Amino acid sequence: MNWYSNVVPPKIKALIKREAPENAWVKCPESGQLVFHKDIEDNLYVVPGSGYHMRIPVEARLASLFDNGEHEVAPTPDVPSDPLKFRDIKRYVDKIKEYRLKTGHQDAVTIAYGKLEGAAVTVAVQDFEFMGGSLGMAAGEAIIAGMTHAIEKRTPFIIFTASGGARMQEGMFSLMQMPRTTIAVRRLREARLPYIVVLTNPTTGGVTASYAMLGDIHIAEPGAIIGFAGARVIEQTIREKLPEGFQRAEYLRDHGMVDMVVPRTEMRETLARLCALLTKAPRRAA
Known part of the structure; x- marks a missing residue:
């Protein structure tokens, strides 16, 4: 007492x-x-x-990025909500309904477009609060739709990743999103449009093994855990103690896997500068 x-x-x-x-x-x-x-x-x-x-809510992330917080959320393609009729403790379709009610989003990825210091950009945000940001059919389709929009409108594509990996409840349908999003990244590259990845905490599993590590530039937020398998699994596999800070953003920057570590309060200015540089467009006067 x-x-x-x-x-x-x-x-x-x-x-x-x-x-x-x-x-x-x-x-x-x-x-x-x-x-x-x-x-x-x-x-x-x-x-x-x-x-x-x-962790920052999707809406707060988007509001902090776009000019005056103004943006449009793009509709994403409909997909089967439970392709394998999966059930563990409860039905997968019921879990999806719960997370939609909890987060207010249809799935783990939100696509939006608007202006960043006067220049049009297309942005994807992965929400860890929606089933750990797991990559399933809906998330894969959303990312592909976002990249397609960027190609049609000739804008840079920026994605904020946060994920525990592929969504086990969708099995092979989830795993297929890895090559599908990789092909979409290649289309962006063929269109000579910037693809910037912002790695947030955590970015792991199949997301790291696909579109999260295919950017023209990789930025990480301070302290973010980034990797494929977890540190404990790696230690048990190789039977060695991992270095201090292994899989943290700063460690990956120091070892060449991440281009820069940027605090969130400086992210908007950094992204605007990179987009202007990569598109050879003049920046709007402050």
């Missing part, structure tokens, strides 16, 4: 509880620092003291 439990009257406790919701404070997983939730939101979900990059 603490002073709060012993001293504060029940009516005052109820009042405090009403005025201070349970999620008003956020604990930094890295430093243990408690930060007011509004301060986290205002800082793009980066903990002000430690610089730890928390």
